[in-house]
Amino acid sequence: xxxxxxxxxxxxxxxxxxxxxxxxxxxxxxxxxxxxxxxxxxxxxxxxxxxxxxxxxxxxxxxxxxxxxxxxxxxxxxxxxxxxxxxxxxxxxxxxxxxxxxxxxxxxxxxxxxxxxxxxxxxxxxxxxxxxxxxxxxxxxxxxxxxxxxxxxxxxxxxxxxxxxxxxxxxxxxxxxxxxxxxxxxxxxxxxxxxxxxxxxxxxxxxxxxxxxxxxxxxxxxxxxxxxxxxxxxxxxxxxxxxxxxxxxxxxxxxxxxx
Amino acid sequence: xxxxxxxxxxxxxxxxxxxxxxxxxxxxxxxxxxxxxxxxxxxxxxxxxxxxxxxxxxxxxxxxxxxxxxxxxxxxxxxxxxxxxxxxxxxxxxxxxxxxxxxxxxxxxxxxxxxxxxxxxxxxxxxxxxxxxxxxxxxxxxxxxxxxxxxxxxxxxxxxxxxxxxxxxxxxxxxxxxxxxxxxxxxxxxxxxxxxxxxxxxxxxxxxxxxxxxxxxxxxxxxxxxxxxxxxxxxxxxxxxxxxxxxxxxxxxxxxxxxxxxxxxxxxxxxxxxxxxxxxxxxxxxxxxxxxxx
Numbered sequence: 001x002x003x004x005x006x007x008x009x010x011x012x013x014x015x016x017x018x019x020x021x022x023x024x025x026x027x028x029x030x031x032x033x034x035x036x037x038x039x040x041x042x043x044x045x046x047x048x049x050x051x052x053x054x055x056x057x058x059x060x061x062x063x064x065x066x067x068x069x070x071x072x073x074x075x076x077x078x079x080x081x082x083x084x085x086x087x088x089x090x091x092x093x094x095x096x097x098x099x100x101x102x103x104x105x106x107x108x109x110x111x112x113x114x115x116x117x118x119x120x121x122x123x124x125x126x127x128x129x130x131x132x133x134x135x136x137x138x139x140x141x142x143x144x145x146x147x148x149x150x151x152x153x154x155x156x157x158x159x160x161x162x163x164x165x166x167x168x169x170x171x172x173x174x175x176x177x178x179x180x181x182x183x184x185x186x187x188x189x190x191x192x193x194x195x196x197x198x199x200x201x202x203x204x205x206x207x208x209x210x211x212x213x214x215x216x217x218x219x220x221x222x223x224x225x226x227x228x229x230x231x232x233x234x235x236x237x238x239x240x241x242x243x244x245x246x247x248x249x250x251x252x253x254x255x256x257x258x259x
Numbered sequence: 260x261x262x263x264x265x266x267x268x269x270x271x272x273x274x275x276x277x278x279x280x281x282x283x284x285x286x287x288x289x290x291x292x293x294x295x296x297x298x299x300x301x302x303x304x305x306x307x308x309x310x311x312x313x314x315x316x317x318x319x320x321x322x323x324x325x326x327x328x329x330x331x332x333x334x335x336x337x338x339x340x341x342x343x344x345x346x347x348x349x350x351x352x353x354x355x356x357x358x359x360x361x362x363x364x365x366x367x368x369x370x371x372x373x374x375x376x377x378x379x380x381x382x383x384x385x386x387x388x389x390x391x392x393x394x395x396x397x398x399x400x401x402x403x404x405x406x407x408x409x410x411x412x413x414x415x416x417x418x419x420x421x422x423x424x425x426x427x428x429x430x431x432x433x434x435x436x437x438x439x440x441x442x443x444x445x446x447x448x449x450x451x452x453x454x455x456x457x458x459x460x461x462x463x464x465x466x467x468x469x470x471x472x473x474x475x476x477x478x479x480x481x482x483x484x485x486x487x488x489x490x491x492x493x494x495x496x497x498x499x500x501x502x503x504x505x506x507x508x509x510x511x512x513x514x515x516x517x518x519x520x521x522x523x524x525x526x527x528x529x530x531x532x533x534x535x536x537x538x539x540x541x542x543x544x545x546x547x548x549x550x551x552x553x
Binding site for chain 1: 309311313325328329331333334335336337338339340344347348349350351392396
């Protein structure tokens with residue numbers, strides 16, 4: 001049953017409902033990062049007396065833990081739900097009603113962005129009301145938003161590639177979980193910072209843009225101070241190339257299966 | 260003409276799933292029952308026609324795959340959402356603003372299921388859900404692939420009755436795959452019989468019955484006494500525990516029926532028994548194949 005416009009608000013709302021109906025996404029996409037940030041900030045505030053230093057540190061905590069939101073909602077959430085759709089032939093059923101996979105994906109990308117915008121709004125509102133976040137510079141907000149959007153798109157492609165290649169819920173869940181924790185560990189989000197890593201871990205860590213968003217000087221960008229964007233841009237480009245290859249392999253497999 | 264299959268070959272890896280060599284066509288208003296054992300190629304035919312499976316060959320039609328509606332054997336939808344949300348998304352409409360959809364929901368007594376999640380529906384409710392969506396498409400050609408499989412007797416009966424009534428005065432062409440012959444006796448006017456990917460027979464139900472079973476068939480229980488009574492002449496293939504006789508003329512039939520009544524033997528007369536038709540068409544086809552290979 002073909003519906004003329006590929007992207008409509010109603011279709012996006014449907015995808016938003018799909019995302020919202022997954023308790024895992026709500027739990028790890030909003031509740032977990034918010035809880036984690038608040039706990040860490042509270043502990044920092046108790047240990048350091050210099051107010052400016054504390055607020056810079058807590059702002060940095062919020063900025064870096066904020067990267068968990070796209071990782072949980074897009075990398076984990078989308079990959080797993082797409083794998084379920086492939087495994088249960090839901091996409092195939094929808095295509096028989098004239099709803100193409102491309103249409104679903106486009107509306108889903110926008111729904112993910114809307115969902116994440118809502119998540120970040122809650123996240124930063126709570127952080128701001130608790131006094132953990134320093135007021136940003138306009139450029140700082142734009143840069144952070146851009147970083148999150150690019151990261152989200154990369155994670156979306158990564159999630160799509162994994163689920164298309166794995167095709168089963170169990171395997172996709174396992175692979176996505178491994179990548180999720182690998183990014184968290186190598187980006188220094190699991191308690192051990194980049195500076196404490198052995199040499200080989202640092203080499204891997206440098207390839208992840210989340211590493212740079214988790215470093216103490218990233219807050220400078222947020223506050224509008226000078227910041228060297230070279231390494232983070234390189235890491236984004238590297239991840240883009242990697243996910244691009246994965247997407248190519250996934251599409252090739254998809255075509256082979258359809259034939 | 261809605262669709263004409265000139266030639267169609269579908270492979271699953273090295274195995275031939277469907278090999279149609281004799282052309283056949285589907286016309287407007289046709290009600291075609293597709294029968295055959297498991298692996299005969301029934302679902303493969305549907306999947307190929309709606310574009311889910313690639314094939315070699317040629318199909319002539321002005322219909323695109325999206326112009327056809329299909330109820331698959333298993334239909335899954337996004338989990339965690341209510342039937343209402345899924346229905347409105349797929350159909351691109353709102354139930355409260357769509358009288359046609361409201362009518363179908365009412366017709367299939369689906370009102371109470373709208374607020375339920377699809378995963379929470381029973382087998383019959385799930386089938387009714389897809390049927391509503393399929394019927395809303397108002398496609399010139401609709402496929403029903405084992406729409407009642409897995410349903411209990413009562414649910415199956417009521418669902419088929421609803422389908423019968425709905426399509427009674429409509430011109431849509433239907434292609435119905437089923438293992439339940441009694442369903443096809445009510446719904447189908449043509450039959451397509453498949454076996455191991457090959458078309459055994461295709462045509463108007465009564466004409467096929469006449470060809471493979473004769474003008475009428477008398478079916479009775481398979482006992483020694485009955486075997487002796489009817490003899491070997493004019494016996495045709497029948498399901499286990501039954502004997503089937505196809506008298507050539509009315510006079511022969513009357514004589515046989517007279518003897519059965521005289522002996523107080525219960526029997527059934529049929530002019531369009533699909534199971535008998537299928538068995539005899541398959542027998543003739545297999546004998547033909549065996550003769551060719553000799």
